[in-house]
Amino acid sequence: MVGPLPHRALPPELLSSPEWRDACRQRDFARVFQLVKCRAGIYPSRVAALCGMTPSRVGEIMAGHRRLAHIDVIERVADGLRIPGAMLGLAHRPWEIPEPAPVRKQAAVAESPAEPGAECPSGEHLDDLLALADGHVTRSTLAALRSSVEDYWRRDEQHGGASLRPAVLGHLRYVMQIMRTAEAALRRDLQSLAAELARLVGWAYFDARQYSTARTYFTQALQLSRGQGDGLFMANVLSCMSLQATYDGNPVDALALACKAQDTARSSGDQPLVMAMLHMREAFAHATLRDTSSCHQAVDRSRDAYERARGREEEAPSWVRYFDETKIIVDTGIALARLGEAGRAEPLIAEGLRRERVAQQRGRAFHAFWLASTQLQQGRLDDACRSAGLALDLSAVIDSPRVAGHVHEFQRRLAPYAREASAIAFEQRMREVLG
Incomplete structure (x- = not known):
């Protein structure tokens, strides 16, 4: 069967409305189809094309003469109309989390399209000079780079992240350069460091309210950590993207990202402090959607996870100990x-x-x-x-x-x-x- 036709996401005001949420919770597709017609301008013929159904069947559902019960059909409707899985009691749909953009072979962290060349005016020559000056990568090189990252985070909290971007981007470019020629024993540690630097660059752009560019670097961080199979750090990056989506007026995306982060973290073992932070990200998204009950439940889950984390803070990754x-x-x-x-x-x-x-x-x-x-x-x-x-x-x-x-x-x-x-x-x- 041909897959569902692409279309733009449903309006946020529809997805956040109590009437819509109630219709989805009850899987009342007569109301769902009526609402997408009236509030999103998607008419029955278009619904049928998007969801792999016949127009007559959609009409019968809207008239209340038929109901949808088979899970595969409900999933087709969710995918066709871009209804977040959680709203229909389904698992998160594959399209809810964007695919990471491919890393370019030569310069994986090219300057932001918004500010071409601004962060690193000497371009590739800087990479060459740094590599020549350093000669080769050692454990002490890694220790020095990690110390710089820790210092960047301290300065970010004290002074804001916008002014840190040139320095952090320079470090990211340098790590990506030396990672290509480093010994195999060090390459994995360098990739982990590059993921953290990419997240830090994304955060700096987020703090500067340059959300599109921030998303580019968060995506790169996600890809680097996924390449290592580091589920906990992937959850960390997804949580940053969730917070940004909340700020950027996309609470439905924020909720999907927070829930995906939780799923990813769970697959990496018992990390209650990480889960406490992720449940709070979920609470922010619910609050922005004005879903009072779900927000309070997420806050309660965050507190419960935090209580389980007491006395175990040293077991948690360093990046979450601020929580x-x-x-x-x-x-x-x-x-x-x-x-x-x-x-x-x-x-x-x-x-x-x-x-x-x-x-x-x-x-x-x-x-x-x-x-x-x-x-x-x-x-x-x-x-x-x-x-x-x-x-x-x-x-x-x-x-x-x-x-x-x-x-x-x-x-x-x-x-x-x-x-x-x-x-x-x-x-x-x-x-x-x-x-």
Whole structure:
């Protein structure tokens, strides 16, 4: 049989609507087909072509004269209409996770299309010079490179990731270059290091709100880690992509990515701290979809996994150890804030902000914004402006367009209070700090 015809994804507002979610949960395909007709403009003849059915059969289903019961037909409908598997009680569909782009043979990490040549002006000559200067790769080379990666992550949290891109891209290019000629015993470690550097580059672009370029590097990191069979790190990369999809206004994609990350992590053994972080990513996606019940369930699963991880932190990969008690408190607050449960969210975010180290400047800026948001939702303008003032002050000392974007978002929310003294003072301070 010819496979389903391609078509664009269903509108996010349809996928997130309670009526749609209820129809999918009950597998009421009469309602599903009616909704895609009315809300997505996909008429019965097109539904039939997409799902490998006859138009008459689709018409009978829409009229309530027939029902779909066979799982293979339901899967065809899910694939044809691009309905996420979880909505119909199915496993995640193959198309829900994008295939990694092929790595180019010569320059696997060519400069971003958005900024051609900007990050590494000397091009391939830099690779040649670095290789000549180093001569050959040793264990001490690997140790030095790993130390640089750890330092990049510290600086990312303290100062933002946007300004790190040239240096991290240079390291990524260098590792990809020496990986081709290194001894077999070191090549696997270099590939693991390249995957971490690609994830870090992706994160830096994400922090700069350049989401398409970030996705390119996350995809490269996914491909490198998949080549090693490193399921846990693949789950880590998928979690980054899930968070980015949440920011980029694609919560359905964010949910699919978070769930795929969980499936991938489970296949790598018992890692409760990793699962705690991944369940919280899932909670963020549910919250953005305004699915209150599913969000609370995901938060509960995150807490349960975290409790199982207590005392076993050293068994967890180093990249997930940031997810500590303070982080789970503040992330729970953010999930509740996204749901609109401001009264429950505020004390959690405030407590997380109180516990955070001063050096965690970007995290503190984000959390100050979320605290301000919960206070504004409750009508406490003065408190909200004070909290947003902290986010504003921190945004002045870190290079993070994401943080600056949140500050501007708060300023837009002040429109109904334009004549209030607190709002006027905040906007004046914003002009002084951000120009």
